[in-house]
Amino acid sequence: MIKRENSIKIEECSEEFTLDIEGNCHIFKDAIFFDLEHYLYKKPICIGVFGCAYYDSDAGELKITQYMIEEKKDALPILNLAKEYFEDMHNNFNKRYIVTFSGNNDFTVIDYLFNKNNIQCNIDDLFKKVDLQREYEKATGENIGLKNLEKKFGIEREGELISGGNLSKTFCKVMKDFDYMNRMPEEKRQRILLYNEQDVTSLFRMIVDWKKYMKSE
Template sequence: MIVKESTIDIEKDKFKQSLNISGDNELYKKSVFFDLEHYVYKKPICIGVFGAGYYDEENNKLVITQYMIENKHELEKILALAKEYFENMRNTLKKEYVVTFSGNNDYLVIDYLFKKYKLNYTVEEYFKSIDLQKKYEQVKQKSIGLKALESECGIVRESEVISGSTLAKTFGKIMKDDMYFSRMPMEKKEKILLYNMQDVVSLFHIYTQWNKYIRPE
């Protein structure tokens, strides 16, 4: 299992254009920004990378945690770590919301696997959901993908875009071959982790710059 903790410095005047929900434009302080890379074949098989972050107001940083699976024997471990992460966010840091982009897929996967492995946890029971794709559709009356929304919000990614099918094939091989991960070049592992981390970072930046870019036409 790869466990990676990262911090991103945030500009202090970042939040003037933050998304306003029910008259509150500071819900980012109470939110977890969440993105999964996963493998589904007819039904959810595994979480390949769990990525989540939160805003540390005291230190003015975005704190990101990632877990990456190395073989099928770590599936229950990554689920246990994910559950522990959410419990810590809710009970210790008092977070109340989970921000995603098209989060239904991620919830479907993680909730299915939590249930399958008897971890007795459902994310939506403890957090309110904020789906930025749905919020965009409400404003613009049309759908959009995350990478297109990043472009609309002036976000330039450091990592190259990896397709969902490519990631699924990689995690499928990891689940079938205990030694596949050890044969993967470190560059490929780092590329997947960076891709996931930037998805999480993008969620935060889109949320906190929302009104600057997303306006009714």
């Protein structure tokens, strides 16, 4: 399994522009930002990449944690690490929200795999869910995809985009061929991790600039 941690320096955030939920304008401080890459065939098979981040206001940094599958035997340890991460964020870092973009599919996958493997972790007991796609639709009446919303917020990605279908095929091969990841070029592995990291960081960037954009709308 690949375990990757990264920190991104964040300029001071102005609460004037941040998304507030039920009057709470500190969501960006009180939340974790969550995105999965996964493989399913009729039903969820495995998590390919677990990506989460939180804002460390003391350090002024976004702290990103990722777990990426390298072979079939990693599928269960990733789930256990995900449970530990969620509980640590709730119990020791006082995080109370989980922010996604169109996160229902990710929650369906991870909840199914938790239940299948008898891992006791109920995300709803730990966090209030905030879906930025729904928040945007409530504000504008428009349904929008992540990449199009990133453009509206002026967010430019590094590297090439990767389709969900191609990622799913990659993780399918990982589950069937124990040596597949060893044959994969390091550049491709890093590209997958960067893609997931940018999904997570985009959630944070949009939530802190929310009202700045919505005012211009």
